[in-house]
Amino acid sequence: xxxxxxxxxxxxxxxxxxxxxxxxxYQFDAPVAxxxxxxxxxxxxxxxxxxxxxxxxxxxxxxxxxQTWWLAVEEPVTLATLKNxxxxxxxxxxxxxxxxxxxxxxxxxxxxxxxxLFDPEHLYPFYLKLQGRCTKGRLRTLQSLTPIT
Amino acid sequence: MDATPSSTASSHSLDEILAHRRDRNGLVxxxxxxxxxxxxxxxxxxxxxxxGRQIHEILNQQTIFxxxxxxxxxxxxxxxxxxxxSVLDLALLVLNNSGGESNQTSHSILVAEGDNISSxxxxxxxxxxxxxxxxxxxxxxxxxxxxxxxxVSGEFTCGKQSVVLLDADTLLHHYRQQQA
Numbered sequence: 001x002x003x004x005x006x007x008x009x010x011x012x013x014x015x016x017x018x019x020x021x022x023x024x025x026y027q028f029d030a031p032v033a034x035x036x037x038x039x040x041x042x043x044x045x046x047x048x049x050x051x052x053x054x055x056x057x058x059x060x061x062x063x064x065x066x067q068t069w070w071l072a073v074e075e076p077v078t079l080a081t082l083k084n085x086x087x088x089x090x091x092x093x094x095x096x097x098x099x100x101x102x103x104x105x106x107x108x109x110x111x112x113x114x115x116x117l118f119d120p121e122h123l124y125p126f127y128l129k130l131q132g133r134c135t136k137g138r139l140r141t142l143q144s145l146t147p148i149t
Numbered sequence: 150m151d152a153t154p155s156s157t158a159s160s161h162s163l164d165e166i167l168a169h170r171r172d173r174n175g176l177v178x179x180x181x182x183x184x185x186x187x188x189x190x191x192x193x194x195x196x197x198x199x200x201g202r203q204i205h206e207i208l209n210q211q212t213i214f215x216x217x218x219x220x221x222x223x224x225x226x227x228x229x230x231x232x233x234x235s236v237l238d239l240a241l242l243v244l245n246n247s248g249g250e251s252n253q254t255s256h257s258i259l260v261a262e263g264d265n266i267s268s269x270x271x272x273x274x275x276x277x278x279x280x281x282x283x284x285x286x287x288x289x290x291x292x293x294x295x296x297x298x299x300x301v302s303g304e305f306t307c308g309k310q311s312v313v314l315l316d317a318d319t320l321l322h323h324y325r326q327q328q329a
Contacts, residue, residue, distance in 0.1 A: 013217060044217035091226060091235040092266045096325055100218035106226065106233050114214040114228065 001084040005107075006056070007115065008073040011046030014115050015073070016080065016107065021058050021120045023068065025077060028053035037070035038127040040118075044100065051075055060124045069127045071120075082107050087117065102126070184280040187305075188259060189312055190272040192240040196312045197272075198305075199261065203317040206260040207275055213258075222324075224271055227258065234260065236269035237324065243297060243315070263318035264325060270317070281305055286314060299323060 004019035026032050033055060041049055051074035060067050087107045090098065102122035107115040161169075186201030206229075213225040213236050222241045226233050236258060240246055258269040286303040293301060293313075300323070303314040 010217075013215065046217060088233045091233055091268070093223060093235040093237070093268055093321075093325060094216055094219060094226065097220055097223050097327075098216060098218045103216070103218065108228060108231065108233070112228055114226065114233075116216070 003082045003084075003087065005080050005082055005115075005117070006077060007080045008054070008056075008075070008077040009049075009051055010040040010044055010074060010116075011049045011051075013044070013046060014109075014113055015040065016082075016115045016117050017056070017058075017071075017120055018117075019079065021060060022056055023059050024057040026055040026057065028055050028072065030055060032057070033070040035070065035131055037072040038123065038130055039072040040123075041072075041074065043123075043126055049074055058120050058124075060120045062121070062124060067124060069124060071123065071127075080109070082109075082115075086110075182282045182284055184282055185286075186278065186280050187312075187314065188278050189276040189307060190257065190259065191274045191276060192244055192272060193246055194273075195244070196276065196307070196310050197239075197243065198307075198312050198314050199259065199317050200314070201278065203261050203263055204259050205262055205267070208258040208260065208269070209256075211258050211269075213271075227269055229260065229269075234267060234269050236271050239270045239272050242320065242324065243300060245296060261317040261321065263316075263320065264322035266321055266325065268321060270320075277307070279307060281307065289313070 005016040006019050006022045006025075007014065007016045009015065037055055041047075053072050053074055054077050056071045056073055056077075058069050058071055060069070086109070087105055089095070089105055090103070102118045102120075103116055104119040104122070105117040107117055109115060187198040188201055188204045188207070189196060189198045191197070208227070208229070211227050211229075213227055215225045216223070219225070222238050224236045224238050226235050239259075255274065257272050257275045259272055259275070261268060261270050286305045289298065289301040289304055297313075300315050300320050301313055302316040302319075305312055305314060
């Protein structure tokens, strides 16, 4: 068993999302998104980062319908395959105390780097919340928003 | 050695002497007191210990991976021979005072087991692993701070140093029950 993932960064944290959720990858300033993206680094309250941003187009299912939405992540963005034995459930104390419901598991790469595995189905509510807080028809920077907990 | 008739009056037979020795052997008591092994360490210069049976491993210079969204007392996770184990900042839990940054070079991680879970405990420095008499462990002082009382099972002296004995089982159980 294995899981194909898209590997990227949020600040200094190495993150990944299952590849089947990712519809496309764009330059951050590409005029493709019809709504402001959810910025993972800001959602996780990781401060500023010198890394170049990219835009992921995601597909998730909710209430029997397909949602398309946007997630801002940081380079390098690469494809990877994780074997079953490389993926770990959250340690009990992390599972109890971590405030981010979208963080579902951890993985160790072959180079012993730790990956945070996020579930887009649990990130989508934060995207919806963000849309509700943005002025209609205007793209507002997420910088002014407090992290969603 | 003279065996004169005058000396035999006060002497004892060999049978009496051997019987006496047998009785004495029967009176020999075991003076070995029950002992427990303890792992002594420091937090902000103060000495603490865990019973050795609760500590599976002592790690040095281990990289701690930060996990976003966790409280400050949960420093992150470590890769322990391809097992992911959480790491708690023990100084923050016990003294309400952080032990410092995770990239600080002089630190150790005690891998403890309690409440059916295993977790790393970030400490300043491991001082010693010693056997102490169980009778040397005294009940904790009534004047201990409230947050410490729950976690302390006793106190003892090692050399001239007073050491507070903690219970990893209570610590991990209490931490697990806390709300995030």
